[in-house]
Amino acid sequence: MVNPTGEQFELIRGNARAVVTEIGAGLRAFEVGGVPYLETFAAEDEPPKGAGQVLVPWPNRTKAARWTFEGEPQELEVTEAKRGNAIHGLTRRKEWQLLEHAEYSITLACDIEDEPGWPVPLRTGIVYELAPRELTVTHEVSNEGDRAIGFGVGTHPYFRIGDVPTDELTLTLPATRVRPYAEEEQLPYAEEQDVEGTEYDLRAGRVVGDLDLDTAFGGLTEGEDGRHHVLLTHGNTTLDVWTEADFRWVQVFTPADLTGRGRAIAIEPMTCPADALNSGTDLITLEPGEKWRGNWGIRVEDSLA
Secondary structure (H helix, E strand, C coil): CCCCCCCEEEEEECCEEEEEECECCCEEEEEECCEECECCCCCCCCCHHHCCCEECCCCCEEHHHEEEECCEEEECCCCECCCCEEECCCCCCCECEEEEECCCEEEEEEEECCECCECCCEEEEEEEEEECCEEEEEEEEEECCCCCEEECCEECCEECCCCCCHHHCEEECCEEEEECECCCCCCCECCCEECCCCCCCCCCCEEHHHCCCEEEEEEECCCCCCCEEEEEEECCEEEEEEECCCCCEEEEECCCCCCCCCCCEEEEEECCCCCHHHHCCCCEEECCCCEEEEEEEEEEEECCC
């Protein structure tokens, strides 16, 4: 049987380990000292609810799978049949080209061309680099066409701290703006609002147990290092999901069950929110021949270590 995610590439450094997939270039596992910090799945399974997948050239949804480029209507493939939207980009089910695989790093690339509704060819690459307690992810996108185009990048990891139930973790999110989920809408997100005085104000930290989110957060506050830091904590352990400046948004999704462990939590770094191809919000524009690079990562900290 062929694995739906293709070949599995293992990275090891010290007591840290990660697994990256050939199809979709997704992150399937990340652990330190044998403790898992990422919800994983079997190699022979499809990634549940997009687990670990890379979302290029847009994250989340494009409404009705339609947008306009230089005055020309574009029709993407409908990949969310329930609502008729195009979801999570064009590379999740593509076989990525392996460029380099070292003991603790890997580089893959994928071409986006001849796709319905996508008029300008792009080449996208990704580098995963493992440190003893950290994984750094570097995304690259280059414009291979003859016209400028805007795009977005996202990723879809679900996090955990060992076997601690997700409901017992504390989420701290330095966001000042929010676009709540709205079940009745096609997209389905409500208008953006300030988090002040709402249930979406997670700046001081809240236990996950009473949160029910499929929600985009923006207005991220930078730390002293110039990065955004979304934290999951339990006891002495902190899982820091950090992003650099171009990742202006983070989607938080808390499905009731993902892999049989109960509630899960996705913390999804994104350069733009849902439907950015139509709104233009925080799209990154590349001129012909131009290249963009952006970073995010995962760091495990233990006050007793």
